[in-house]
Amino acid sequence: MPKKVKVSELVRHFQLEILAGEDGLKRNITVDDLYRPGLEMAGYFHYHPTERVQLLGKTEISFISMLDSEERRNRMIRLCNEETPCIILTRGMDAPKELLEVANENEVPVLRSNVATTILSSRITDFLEHKLAPTATIHGVLVDVYGVGILITGGSGIGKSETALELVKRSHRLVADDAVEIRQTSDGQLHGTAPELIRHLLEIRGLGIINVMTLFGAGAVRTQKRIGLVIKLEIWQQDKQYDRLGLDDETTRIIDTDVTQVTIPVRPGRNLAVIIEVAAMNFRLKNMGYNAALQFTNKLTETISDDADDYD
Structure with missing residues (x-):
């Protein structure tokens, strides 16, 4: 289910002044993009994103003031769409009476900051x-090891x-144990934190x-950390072939993001x-462009090729 934020929550968090439309504070905000309706003030509403929070700054308000009352009212009728979460005036500017x-x-809530x-x-x-x-809760342990x-x-x-405890003793930092709350940012990064109830606990x-x-x-813990690597622990299976060179790139999907995974x-x-x-450390080296397994494979290929040429 898509997440939503009530306009009333926005008002409380940013201490916005309510100028009009107080009955609409229960409206939902469903997208994190904002919009400054500049072309719309000139009458062009063809591609107006009504689902976004609308910001009116000095430019928009000064342009509106140049219009006659009937034009202002027509623009405001089209701006105050039933899908519009709210309209926010900035710089403490006065709202046109037609808008109110x-x-x-x-x-439609009209707010001011x-x-x-x-x-x-x-x-x-x-x-x-x-x-x-988007968020998810995963059973596991999140630690910060050498910045990863x-x-x-x-x-x-x-x-x-137990492994996390040993890592903490070796001067690394714990983020979360047992339950890791993961949030995916708009650019696909994953940030993990611990639920408030079990924060800093093992x-x-x-x-x-x-x-x-x-x-x-305090230096042994962190409140949150970006997830760069997943390490999956599993009981050793005699009949299973494990990667011995490190050439196979394994990934796992968390929410909508693929993350590098190593099975130990x-x-x-x-x-x-x-x-x-x-x-x-090996993960950091790979991100810097050095892959030991690939270097070894290339050298091995060259050696085999040289030996074959000598034999010929």
Whole structure:
């Protein structure tokens, strides 16, 4: 189900003044894009995005004031569409009386802010992007290792929390344990955080719940982190072929974004914390353009080719 933000929530968050259309504060905002109806003030409504929050700045208000009363009213009737969430005037400017009349008739909220148009536009866009972003909750552990947000997944009891504890002891940072709330931004990035109830907490079987920030200090935790890599832990299977060179690029889809995934088989004697540290460093190297597996394969191919030429 698409997310929605009530106009009343926007009013409370930005302390907007209500000028007209108070009965329409229950209207929903469904998109994070804003719109400045410049051409519409001149009468061109062919491609008017009525579903967006409408911003009227100094340019729009000064142009409207040049029109006669009948023209202003006609423009305002078309601007106050039944799909329009609200209209916001910036810079503390006065609203034309025709706008207030039509807005009250159609129950379209007209709001006012003293903030400059460009600044207010940026702030509201950020707010709506955060509120309307697609979200998901995944069972796993999110840690910050060498600046890389790593989401550790796997079956219950496989050792995700214990691995996270070892990583914290090695000076890395915990973001979330057990439940990771993930938000997808408009550019496809995934940001993970912990639910408020379990923030900074780790559950260790046999030990119970511990507070990582209390035990290890504020530097051992983060409130959120962008997810760059998923590490899937699974019980070692003798009959399964695991990637030994690192040439196979595995991905997993979270919400609508594909994320690089590394599958690590778990069995006694393997130091998962060290392996995850190396995976994080190797991930950073690949992003910088260096791929050790590819370099090895190219050298091997050259060596085989040279040997074949010598044989000929």
